[in-house]
Amino acid sequence: MAKNIQAIRGMHDVLPEQSPLWHFLEDRVRQVLDSYGYREMRTPILEMTDLFKRSIGEVTDIVEKEMYTFEDRNGDSLTLRPEGTASCVRAGIEHGLLYNQVQRIWYRGPMFRHERPQKGRYRQFHQIGAEAYGLSGPDIDLEIILLTRRFWQQLGLDGVELQINTLGTSEERKAYRGVLVEYLNGHKEQLDEDSLRRLDGNPLRILDSKNPDMKQIIADAPSLMDHLGEESQAHFESVCKGLDDTGVAYVINPRLVRGLDYYARTVFEWVTDRLGAQGTVCAGGRYDGLVEQLGGKPSPAIGFAMGVERLIALLEEDRERLELKQPDAYLVLMGDEAQRQGMLLAEKLRDQMPWLQLITHCGGGSFKSQFKKADRSGARYALVLGEDELSRGIIGIKPLREDAEQQQRPIDQLADFFNREL
Numbered sequence: 001m002a003k004n005i006q007a008i009r010g011m012h013d014v015l016p017e018q019s020p021l022w023h024f025l026e027d028r029v030r031q032v033l034d035s036y037g038y039r040e041m042r043t044p045i046l047e048m049t050d051l052f053k054r055s056i057g058e059v060t061d062i063v064e065k066e067m068y069t070f071e072d073r074n075g076d077s078l079t080l081r082p083e084g085t086a087s088c089v090r091a092g093i094e095h096g097l098l099y100n101q102v103q104r105i106w107y108r109g110p111m112f113r114h115e116r117p118q119k120g121r122y123r124q125f126h127q128i129g130a131e132a133y134g135l136s137g138p139d140i141d142l143e144i145i146l147l148t149r150r151f152w153q154q155l156g157l158d159g160v161e162l163q164i165n166t167l168g169t170s171e172e173r174k175a176y177r178g179v180l181v182e183y184l185n186g187h188k189e190q191l192d193e194d195s196l197r198r199l200d201g202n203p204l205r206i207l208d209s210k211n212p213d214m215k216q217i218i219a220d221a222p223s224l225m226d227h228l229g230e231e232s233q234a235h236f237e238s239v240c241k242g243l244d245d246t247g248v249a250y251v252i253n254p255r256l257v258r259g260l261d262y263y264a265r266t267v268f269e270w271v272t273d274r275l276g277a278q279g280t281v282c283a284g285g286r287y288d289g290l291v292e293q294l295g296g297k298p299s300p301a302i303g304f305a306m307g308v309e310r311l312i313a314l315l316e317e318d319r320e321r322l323e324l325k326q327p328d329a330y331l332v333l334m335g336d337e338a339q340r341q342g343m344l345l346a347e348k349l350r351d352q353m354p355w356l357q358l359i360t361h362c363g364g365g366s367f368k369s370q371f372k373k374a375d376r377s378g379a380r381y382a383l384v385l386g387e388d389e390l391s392r393g394i395i396g397i398k399p400l401r402e403d404a405e406q407q408q409r410p411i412d413q414l415a416d417f418f419n420r421e422l
């Protein structure tokens with residue numbers, strides 16, 4: 001017999017058992033985004049490969065070795081998006097949204113990176129991200145960070161720490177790069193294989209190395225912060241002052257460099273130690289040069305993206321606390337006539353209460369087996385309709401989540417009951 005086909009390694013199904021957690025997160029996050037005036041944009045999952053090469057950068061890990069790239073039937077090179085920012089800028093330019101305007105945009109959806117799968121690191125994962133265009137001052141940097149803080153508040157997550165840094169302008173970085181390469185060349189024998197490879201193309205990423213053997217050489221490296229111009233320094237100080245004013249705790253991490261090339265000035269990550277090695281739940285920063293680089297009129301930009309699976313893993317830890325949405329009622333139907341009338345009743349209840357989550361039992365079976373299914377569905381109440389109830393115009397209501405007696409109500413008072421109880 002042929003072997004069953006399984007999901008692709010590093011790509012996961014979200015099962016019905018899990019989806020209430022996803023809905024909880026998505027609803028809360030969307031509420032926060034709405035409350036700051038961000039509007040959703042949906043872009044295709046596939047883009048021309050060049051888009052990512054030109055934005056994320058040719059010598060980044062993502063473009064060098066992680067993209068799902070293939071030729072389509074026309075011979076065009078296409079790539080499954082590894083992140084959302086490039087698509088957002090591409091769409092913004094294409095539809096004239098970015099010229100001389102302020103835009104606050106958010107997006108969500110699956111992203112694809114051919115990384116080595118492990119806990120918190122997948123080949124298909126989901127991001128929710130937001131981008132603000134047309135604003136160059138530190139006030140929007142602060143807004144973006146405050147917005148992300150509000151997510152954790154609304155989701156009831158604590159223990160996520162803000163790390164922040166500035167990468168200066170691209171000119172400042174270029175100058176610093178020279179100084180850094182000179183320093184690293186002086187210590188070449190201490191560099192690991194990864195760092196040697198990055199020395200030419202992307203030396204700043206060496207500062208981000210997780211190899212403990214590299215710790216000392218990185219600690220002693222010249223700091224980018226000391227090579228910033230006045231304006232960049234003032235911008236960063238103003239962001240930090242705003243964080244102080246609004247009571248956001250943060251750590252300045254001069255080694256925070258990010259793995260994508262488009263950043264300039266403010267960069268930040270929200271990190272937790274509850275997820276092992278993959279502890280960054282949200283990351284972003286300013287990318288003022290990217291719009292122009294991709295062919296648009298220059299426009300300042302800043303944004304972030306969250307790793308949804310990582311946040312779900314945190315929420316999963318205290319699932320009990322969340323009061324996730326469960327069905328309101330499960331309608332148990334005994335006998336042929338009750339089956340028929342039950343369908344009509346259920347439709348009527350949904351007309352009266354469009355918010356009601358009601359499962360109608362299908363497929364017959366004994367009272368006991370129907371009750372078992374009602375219980376397993378997670379519903380708060382079982383509604384019982386049999387020949388006897390039908391003939392008397394009543395329905396049984398049995399609370400399933402608390403120790404309480406079944407009660408009987410006239411069928412036409414059910415809506416009143418639910419309006420009061422739910």
Ligand code: HAM
Nearest residue numbers: 083085121122125280281282283284285303304305307
């Ligand atoms: P990023 O740091 O590559 O930035 O990804 C953002 C977040 O997505 C990470 O902090 C992590 O939570 C999640 N993530 C990344 N890769 C994986 C993976 N393989 N499995 C699970 N989760 C993952 C960006 O993508 C930028 N576009 C963020 C941004 C928006 N910057 C400005 N605007």
